[in-house]
Amino acid sequence: MSIAAKKRVFASPASLTDNKFHFCPGCHHGLVHRLAAETIDYYDLSSKAIGVIGVGCGVFLYDYLAIDCCESPHGRAPAVATGIKRSNPDSFVVTYQGDGDLAAIGTSEIIHAANRQESITIIFVNNSVYGMTGGQMAPTTLPGQKTTTTPAGRQPVGDGYPINVAELISTLKGTAFAARVACHSHTHIRTARKAMRRAFQAQIEKRGLGLIELLSACPTNWRMTPQQSVRRLEAEMINTFPLGTYKDF
Amino acid sequence: MGRVAVKEERCKGCGYCLEVCKEGNLYLDSTRRNRSGYSVATFSEDKVCSGCALCAEICPDVALEVYR
Ligand SMILES: Cc1ncc(C[n+]2csc(CCOP(=O)(O)OP(=O)(O)O)c2C)c(N)n1
Ligand code: SF4
Numbered sequence: 001m002s003i004a005a006k007k008r009v010f011a012s013p014a015s016l017t018d019n020k021f022h023f024c025p026g027c028h029h030g031l032v033h034r035l036a037a038e039t040i041d042y043y044d045l046s047s048k049a050i051g052v053i054g055v056g057c058g059v060f061l062y063d064y065l066a067i068d069c070c071e072s073p074h075g076r077a078p079a080v081a082t083g084i085k086r087s088n089p090d091s092f093v094v095t096y097q098g099d100g101d102l103a104a105i106g107t108s109e110i111i112h113a114a115n116r117q118e119s120i121t122i123i124f125v126n127n128s129v130y131g132m133t134g135g136q137m138a139p140t141t142l143p144g145q146k147t148t149t150t151p152a153g154r155q156p157v158g159d160g161y162p163i164n165v166a167e168l169i170s171t172l173k174g175t176a177f178a179a180r181v182a183c184h185s186h187t188h189i190r191t192a193r194k195a196m197r198r199a200f201q202a203q204i205e206k207r208g209l210g211l212i213e214l215l216s217a218c219p220t221n222w223r224m225t226p227q228q229s230v231r232r233l234e235a236e237m238i239n240t241f242p243l244g245t246y247k248d249f
Numbered sequence: 250m251g252r253v254a255v256k257e258e259r260c261k262g263c264g265y266c267l268e269v270c271k272e273g274n275l276y277l278d279s280t281r282r283n284r285s286g287y288s289v290a291t292f293s294e295d296k297v298c299s300g301c302a303l304c305a306e307i308c309p310d311v312a313l314e315v316y317r
Contacts, residue, residue: 003252003254003316006251006252006316006317007316007317008314008315008316009251009300009302009315009316009317010302010305010306010313010314010315011314012311012314016311020258020259020285020310021259021309021310021311023309023310024261025261025262025263025287026261026263026264026265026309027309028309029309030309030310030311031307031308031309034309034311183309185269185307186269186303186306186307189306189307190306226263226264226265227264227268230265
């Protein structure tokens with residue numbers, strides 16, 4: 001049977017543009033972009049969604065999502081999102097941030113936005129390094145993990161322990177939803193899709209801040225093949241960053 | 250029977266789809282490269298595809314469309 005006679009069962013979501021992703025082979029940023037676009041379509045938010053982009057490899061989100069977007073200074077996306085949402089209460093505001101962005105330079109902004117019960121959604125990509133700048137240690141780097149700034153491996157005493165963002169944010173009263181999911185297998189991707197919907201739903205129902213943390217591979221800065229990197233994610237990252245829903249309204 | 254259409258210019262040859270397809274319907278064609286220089290995932294026409302779409306689900310570059 002020719003392809004024209006068949007039914008299309010999987011296609012690019014409408015809110016994703018046709019632009020080719022600039023990410024490295026095997027990087028999960030593209031997958032997270034797709035899940036965001038699917039969720040925007042699911043809730044029919046394309047005309048009222050405003051993306052607020054952090055600094056990192058996700059910085060070109062505006063090329064890929066067919067929604068209005070605003071760049072923010074490094075780490076400040078939750079503060080910029082606060083201003084946008086408060087001045088446009090009918091808009092749907094979603095930030096897209098990496099772990100260097102959200103958990104290092106932007107730690108203050110995310111904690112206080114959650115604590116103020118801002119009605120915004122946070123998509124947080126945790127790949128355990130600063131990707132864009134060449135693989136420096138992030139607060140989410142695993143103990144012993146070699147990075148360009150911890151060539152002998154991260155030593156918790158002195159370099160700090162990994163920060164578990166989803167758990168931390170879930171302890172704040174203003175947080176409506178906080179969950180951690182992973183991107184490396186189709187079963188994990190399905191769970192991630194459901195969690196992404198809940199993080200959006202929190203804002204739609206005006207319950208407070210919704211955060212989804214996605215464990216993601218950065219094969220380039222982990223110095224691994226895509227296949228090695230997904231195995232590392234499964235074998236090492238999940239032990240330090242347990243998957244689960246830590247707050248659900 | 251299912252069928253997978255590869256958007257070759259989007260593919261970066263990461264190989265995630267090869268691992269997830271139980272039928273082994275996808276392979277990297279090392280004799281061809283796209284404009285970015287990557288060997289791209291290629292669908293074997295002569296095998297059985299259920300159209301489960303796991304390959305498209307796992308693709309981080311949204312390079313696959315699945316028909317059934
Ligand atoms: C104020 C400021 N300080 C430092 C930088 C340099 N910088 C660009 S991206 C980045 C880290 C990004 O890492 P992450 O948020 O983990 O995103 P990834 O690239 O891994 O997706 C840094 C430190 C900057 N752009 N602005
Ligand atoms: S450097 Fe890492 S996070 Fe950035 S695009 Fe490449 S794999 Fe992705």
